[in-house]
Amino acid sequence: MQITANQLNLKKYGAPETPTTDGLSETMRPFGRIPPVPHGGGILDIETPLRELGEVDCTALQDAILAQDEAAWREDQYRQEEFEVHYDTQSIVLVFVDLERWPEMVVSKEPGWDRLADVALPLMNDIISRLYPPGGTVIRAMVAKLLAGKNITPHVDKHPSFHAGHRIHVPITTNSRVRFMIDGQPYRFKVGEAYEINNQKNHSVMNKGSEDRITFIFDYIPPESVQESP
Ligand SMILES: O=C(O)CCC(=O)C(=O)O
């Protein structure tokens, strides 16, 4: 699919002069102004704490993430400043949705896009095309590092944008002392597999290990929640 400049609405980095496909496939159209989620709709409940999505090949993304320097991890402080529970994390953000304009979906490219999109897009496309209805929108994509010995305290993701889609986790590094808790149950996520977490249930993460834990996370809104304006 070709995205033209006037379909883009990149608040921070400006629209490109020339039309670009940005490497997107039919399964994803991350940028642009998408009509609002219909009133009373847009709530998606996966009705289970966790869905195991099976094996994925994350080696290229893993290599690219592990090659990032300290500056990349410090470039974007928004998540840890805005969300208290993420205080002990660092992130590299590729795509983010403007929370203030929700339910209008204004999605922007963030600095992590240029760093990681070439390897993150094929992985997202693979997962979406195999497991979810195509033609929706990725509204967030980021790499989240939970520092050694630190926690993400129990919370429910509150903003309505967190309830409109699927939150997918792809572990990049972990250790035997990392636990992901959802609705009171502990889980150990494996590198080489992907998971969908139910972020409407109480969840938290503990990293009691001596190594940082790194996960690639993206939010996919399927097309049923994205209705065209009349
Ligand atoms: O594992 C993480 O870094 C984030 C976990 C979380 O709170 C979420 O995905 O909503």
Ligand SMILES: [Fe+2]
């Ligand atoms: Fe969360």
